Amino acid sequence: MLSNMEKFINFKQLRVVKTGAADTPTGVQLKDATADFTTQVLPNAIVWDRTTNPTKGGEMYIVDTVTATELALTPIGPVSSQGTGVPNLATYNIYMPEYTVRQYGRATATEANFLVDATGVDFIAAGVKVGDSAYDITGAQTTTVTSVSVTKLGVADDIFVNNDYFLISANAADDHDKMIRSADVSLIENNLVGSNNNNQVNITYTSVNASGGEVVYAYSAEARDEDMRNALQDAVVASLETPWSAVAYDFPGLLNPASGTNATWLGGKDFFFLRIQ
Amino acid sequence: MEKFLSIPVLDSNGTNSQNQLVSITGIKIITQTTDTAVRIDYVDGKQTLLTWPAAYSAPILLESVETAVKKALASGWTNVVEQYNPKGFVAGTAVEEEPGSAANTNPLTTIAIT
Numbered sequence: 001m002l003s004n005m006e007k008f009i010n011f012k013q014l015r016v017v018k019t020g021a022a023d024t025p026t027g028v029q030l031k032d033a034t035a036d037f038t039t040q041v042l043p044n045a046i047v048w049d050r051t052t053n054p055t056k057g058g059e060m061y062i063v064d065t066v067t068a069t070e071l072a073l074t075p076i077g078p079v080s081s082q083g084t085g086v087p088n089l090a091t092y093n094i095y096m097p098e099y100t101v102r103q104y105g106r107a108t109a110t111e112a113n114f115l116v117d118a119t120g121v122d123f124i125a126a127g128v129k130v131g132d133s134a135y136d137i138t139g140a141q142t143t144t145v146t147s148v149s150v151t152k153l154g155v156a157d158d159i160f161v162n163n164d165y166f167l168i169s170a171n172a173a174d175d176h177d178k179m180i181r182s183a184d185v186s187l188i189e190n191n192l193v194g195s196n197n198n199n200q201v202n203i204t205y206t207s208v209n210a211s212g213g214e215v216v217y218a219y220s221a222e223a224r225d226e227d228m229r230n231a232l233q234d235a236v237v238a239s240l241e242t243p244w245s246a247v248a249y250d251f252p253g254l255l256n257p258a259s260g261t262n263a264t265w266l267g268g269k270d271f272f273f274l275r276i277q
Numbered sequence: 278m279e280k281f282l283s284i285p286v287l288d289s290n291g292t293n294s295q296n297q298l299v300s301i302t303g304i305k306i307i308t309q310t311t312d313t314a315v316r317i318d319y320v321d322g323k324q325t326l327l328t329w330p331a332a333y334s335a336p337i338l339l340e341s342v343e344t345a346v347k348k349a350l351a352s353g354w355t356n357v358v359e360q361y362n363p364k365g366f367v368a369g370t371a372v373e374e375e376p377g378s379a380a381n382t383n384p385l386t387t388i389a390i391t
Binding site: 006008015176177178179180181184205207209210211213245246247248276277 | 278280301302303304305306307308318320321322335336339340343346347350351
């Protein structure tokens with residue numbers, strides 16, 4: 001009996017933390033009067049405008065500063081495909097490659113070196129851990145969580161007073177495992193080669209009925225067109241070379257040696273997976 | 278290898294549940310499409326949609342199914358069927374009047390193949 005092994009590549013895919021439709025920007029921004037970005041978004045988040053320039057995969061940005069209804073942005077991705085702000089009515093997704101928001105709220109008391117919220121939050125259930133960042137939105141200061149109880153967090157610096165808005169976040173990407181088949185692959189290629197769309201790689205399978213796979217990623221302003229495609233090809237081969245019982249091969253990550261912004265954009269890790277489907 | 282997950286799902290009377298086999302051979306990708314649904318796409322184009330009775334935000338259900346699939350596929354080829362109790366499921370007792378059925382709590386609502 002001939003039978004293919006069941007093999008997969010496992011990616012760390014960023015979770016969509018917010019979606020919406022933009023209002024008219026007045027600069028390189030995302031404006032949304034219905035949003036409350038401060039409750040969900042922190043600097044260095046990735047914004048994917050999926051509406052503009054759709055044949056080139058949309059347009060992507062990283063977040064510089066955050067207010068309730070406005071994000072100041074820096075365009076990323078292929079230089080020729082970079083946008084000038086998320087236009088009116090464009091739909092957007094936001095991802096958090098550096099932080100995971102645990103809890104948002106408003107302090108209900110002033111207590112030295114503590115953040116108190118007695119409105120019904122449960123910091124333990126929210127997953128807040130010692131070492132997480134505690135951002136005082138009102139006072140524009142950040143400190144570190146030193147202890148955790150249901151309604152109170154010990155903090156390293158005495159920055160919180162009654163009625164301050166706060167955001168607690170872990171210093172890790174808000175991502176999860178997402179695997180896609182690496183057996184029965186017939187072709188891996190960039191989407192729309194030659195159209196400056198090198199933020200999507202397509203996987204074609206041997207079955208005539210298969211719909212194929214798509215890997216969408218974000219990266220800084222410079223990269224070689226073939227870097228991600230080559231990395232996926234290598235991952236397919238590596239996954240098929242593992243013993244049959246190693247079903248999922250963890251994608252080892254990819255740094256971008258071509259990028260001049262490699263050292264400054266999100267700590268040098270230049271490729272982030274936004275959608276695997 | 279032929280491999281299946283055996284998953285409790287509400288039976289036709291809508292009260293008790295029986296186990297149904299779902300193939301995990303030839304999977305292309307698994308996606309949590311809503312807070313109550315996970316879709317398994319096969320490489321031949323077919324799809325299986327698993328629907329939960331209670332909501333769990335993504336990626337909770339996705340990771341649950343992916344973990345079960347990986348575990349089942351990593352087992353020996355003679356372990357054809359792997360039991361998968363869906364997130365939130367609580368096993369109940371067998372129902373004598375309905376052979377094969379059990380009064381489980383929170384089995385899947387439906388398993389639909391397209």
